[in-house]
Amino acid sequence: MDVDSSPTVLVIGGGATGAGIARDLARRDVDVTLVDRNGLSSGTSGRSHGLLHSGARYAEADGPEAKECLEENRILRRIAGACIRETQGLFVQLADDDPAYFDVKRAACEDVGIPVEVVDGQAARDELPDLAADVERAMRVPDAVVLPSRLVAANAADARDHGAHIYPHAPVTSMDREDGRIASVALGGEVDETVRPDYVVNATGPHAGRIAAMAGLSVEMRPTRGVMVSVAYDGLEPVLNRCREPADGDIVVPHEGEAVLGTTSVPVDDPDDYERPDWEVERTVEECAAMLPPVADAERVRTWWGVRPLYEPDEASRGGRGISRGFHLLDHADDDDGVANCCSIVGGKLTTYRQMAAATADMVCDRLGVDAECTTPEERLPGATDPDRLDAFVREFDGQGPTDADVVGR
Template sequence: MTRNTDVLVVGGGATGAGIARDLALRGVEVTLVERGGLASGTSGRSHGLLHSGARYAEADEVGARECIEENRILRHIAGECIRDTGGLFVQLEGDDPGYFDAKRAACEDIGIPTETLSGEEIRAEIPDLSAGVERVMKVPDGVVYPSRLVAANAADARDHGATILTDAPVEGMRVEGGEVVAVAVGGSVDDTIEATHVVNAAGAWAGELGEMAGVDVELRPTKGVMVSVDYEGLGPVLNRARDPEDGDIVVPHDGEVVLGTTSVEVDDPDDYPQDAEEVVAMREECGKMLPAVADAEQRRVWWGVRPLYAPDEDSRGGARGISRGFFVLDHAEEGVENLTSVVGGKLTTYRQMAEATADRVCDRLGVEAACETAEKRLPGADDPEQLDRFVAAFGEAQPTDEDVVRGRADD
């Protein structure tokens, strides 16, 4: 029996779940399909950094402003889906002091709060920091628990009439008369879905989905490794104050820290080498900021794949670490009137990506309702146990935050 919906969203990461929530709150009938459990792609396999925008401030003012705006919104709406840790940009001996100064000046221009401390002052707060730390800049970074964030968005979408389908891989699309007229979905659904509009929010797999509809979504996926090790007591996120390179972020969890990350282009987001040398490099490089992590007991290792938009990467000459903006692609010019793709971006800006996509879809559908997601708090935001029940209902905790979510479930 064929299913029908106004909007079909393909992809159950943060952006897809955010789009489903946004549309449902505007009264649009929406169905979301995800081939695995929610957040099982890029969102749940990230380092979980809630960006303040400082990482991008001197290189991309627009991207940095997006980050600080969404950082503040998430602190308001997301509750226990995030952790307010603060962050440090750490200048070590041999690091270019001009880079630090330029970043601090850019943050001040943008309105990202900063405070500069000497190495002696910060080691009084965090004694385990390297003796080579010359100075640090405090910024309002934090930590995102993506399993909770995605599940809470999906739960709110469901509570407002959306249908959320996991174990539901898209197996094909039929295009006739310049529109997607049917989407074949396998797995537990094993049915055809007909939709007035289709949104491709498949992340690193958006190119494959585009091929099914005969359109070109130009991606350049890159893998990155994350390594979680035992370490108790790190308060803030650590960022190395240098041009972005491998091993320049340390993200605190309860009793653990996550070390990241690499950036290596891959051909297939489902099949790529997972090199032990990358793990060793994370320990060595992050250990230059926090020496204890170099030899700490390893808890888990995972890789994620970023859905980078190839034309944007080409325009920057493939430069590492400059803000990855997001792009909402209307495929009408390619002959498919009712298909929209959203690519690129960061976990921190998922809600803004969802709003921009939902605005485009609502314009096509003639829906005039405004976005509410920047003000309306997520369900269960102040109840970690409820958030973890949402996670269980839509799949399971993903590698980024499985220690936190499972810990709560076992209490």
């Protein structure tokens, strides 16, 4: 395979953030190569429940993070076209849920600027008759659904169109350091070459610690697994969120003819090798059925697990589940055993991938002396108005994840 052996920037990790970084850098005329080991979207991005956050889920816990979600939600609605489904969202309060929590969330959303509309339980059931009888009230928010396979592939296609090299099956096998820099990176798979980049970006999600260790660096991760269960259910329009402290089985995401039920949060030692127990599936279905009873007996079409790329120091300081998922850009030039030409981007969420990419590209350009502005909030993704073209990108980059396998390429 014809490989650029001396790229200016090597981005490792072909999820949303990595593809977004490659797109951003390529649009700034930086020579960039993007590699992944199992096809784009094969990791966390392609194994989510597919919610495009409005920020409401995080509003009372972290107002600034919620505002960033809202801003990115609006940007993606403008630039991503058929990568997004405009569904809206509904936070529902059941009889056993604390009404004070609902009021705090509503007030926090209003403070952030998230549009909210509160309706009583009957009005919510008029909109969605299958809602549980004990839904007492609900709050409409601008959530949406994202099709991550399309989103990642479209970012990669735009990067390629601006000169980037994309290798979906090129796992990193080793790195060599010389004089406080990464001198070379060995790539296996379909590439089987050694490249010598000027700068290396580690965007490998829950695998960030393993990749960093190849360069003698330490990135402490606390990955957690979560299960998604897709059931046959037609006619669900808004995303359903249980309006309570985050817990197992508190979200239902509409697809075309299916509803995705999620999720759990269980620490794992190895993001490649972990248990997938039946109890997580059953608990998720049971809890989601408390909001939407028909899903309890609906045909189970697909089940998959994803692993969250949580950053250990952040999780330790914030206290774990339920706290906002911010991202962290680690400049390894600042480490005790520093590497001048490497950074890692960890944490975050799919909704804020573009912002994560922009922050990373800004830092990389600063280190390289590149004077160019980010244009990704304004430029529409290629194929945004053409689902068939988007799906062709997914095939091109072997980018099909389970989240949207029921929709993409149908």
